[in-house]
Amino acid sequence: MYMTSSSVGESDQNVSKKNAGYYAAELVRDGMVVGLGTGSTVFYAMERLAEKIRDGMNIVGIPTSYQAECRAREYGIPLATLHDYTELDIAIDGADQIDPKGFLIKGRGAAQTQERCVAAASRLFVVVADVSKQTPSLSAPVPVEVIPSAASLAAKMLSAMGGTPVVREGVKKDGPVITDNGNWIIDCTFAEIPDPLALETDINNIPGVLSCGIFAEFTEKSKIVIGKKESAEIMLF
Numbered sequence: 440m441y442m443t444s445s446s447v448g449e450s451d452q453n454v455s456k457k458n459a460g461y462y463a464a465e466l467v468r469d470g471m472v473v474g475l476g477t478g479s480t481v482f483y484a485m486e487r488l489a490e491k492i493r494d495g496m497n498i499v500g501i502p503t504s505y506q507a508e509c510r511a512r513e514y515g516i517p518l519a520t521l522h523d524y525t526e527l528d529i530a531i532d533g534a535d536q537i538d539p540k541g542f543l544i545k546g547r548g549a550a551q552t553q554e555r556c557v558a559a560a561s562r563l564f565v566v567v568a569d570v571s572k573q574t575p576s577l578s579a580p581v582p583v584e585v586i587p588s589a590a591s592l593a594a595k596m597l598s599a600m601g602g603t604p605v606v607r608e609g610v611k612k613d614g615p616v617i618t619d620n621g622n623w624i625i626d627c628t629f630a631e632i633p634d635p636l637a638l639e640t641d642i643n644n645i646p647g648v649l650s651c652g653i654f655a656e657f658t659e660k661s662k663i664v665i666g667k668k669e670s671a672e673i674m675l676f
């Protein structure tokens with residue numbers, strides 16, 4: 440169990456995210472190379488890592504997106520890339536849904552391709568999420584990063600797999616969301632996902648697709664930290 444002091448006015452969900460993020464930061468040791476995921480929960484982990492760096496801890500962070508890179512720079516976390524390190528000690532990343540077997544849907548931040556690369560390179564994959572992310576089964580739309588010229592082909596193949604694909608539109612711009620890699624995101628809804636690992640493999644094999652947001656392949660090296668209002672704890676499965 441790990442508890443943080445919360446500020447007055449913080450929402451229960453933010454306090455839960457902070458508890459998860461701070462717990463994960465305690466798993467990081469001096470000298471480690473640390474994958475830095477994307478999203479508000481990981482940013483709490485970065486906040487705590489920044490405190491530890493100010494207290495003398497040495498780490499190097501590998502960001503998974505421009506958003507993560509910018510936040511890490513604000514916090515003064517030394518950064519490198521996957522060109523510098525192809526083996527990481529630990530990666531800390533968020534999730535949008537977590538099923539009872541520890542399978543995930545990620546990618547609301549459209550960063551799942553770099554998140555997957557960093558997770559693949561890491562010895563330990565630490566997932567941080569508030570309790571609302573735990574679901575009986577995976578049901579959220581699956582984000583799929585695709586090169587723009589292959590979007591219609593990918594959408595057709597996703598439909599053939601039983602999905603309902605929709606190209607994600609920008610909130611602050613007209614037209615499709617453009618990922619950090621210059622691609623599009625298709626959000627694909629499935630009525631059910633009975634075998635997440637098989638669907639992950641099938642989608643990732645579509646020509647032109649870089650990566651989808653189902654993360655089932657890393658479960659064996661995962662630690663899932665669930666943040667609640669009072670504390671954070673490791674999810675058992």
Ligand SMILES: O=C(CO)[C@H](O)[C@H](O)COP(=O)(O)O
Nearest residue numbers: 478479480533545546547548
């Ligand atoms: O997968 C992600 C980004 O691609 C995020 O980790 C996921 O969306 C969770 O975000 P948050 O911690 O803000 O709830």
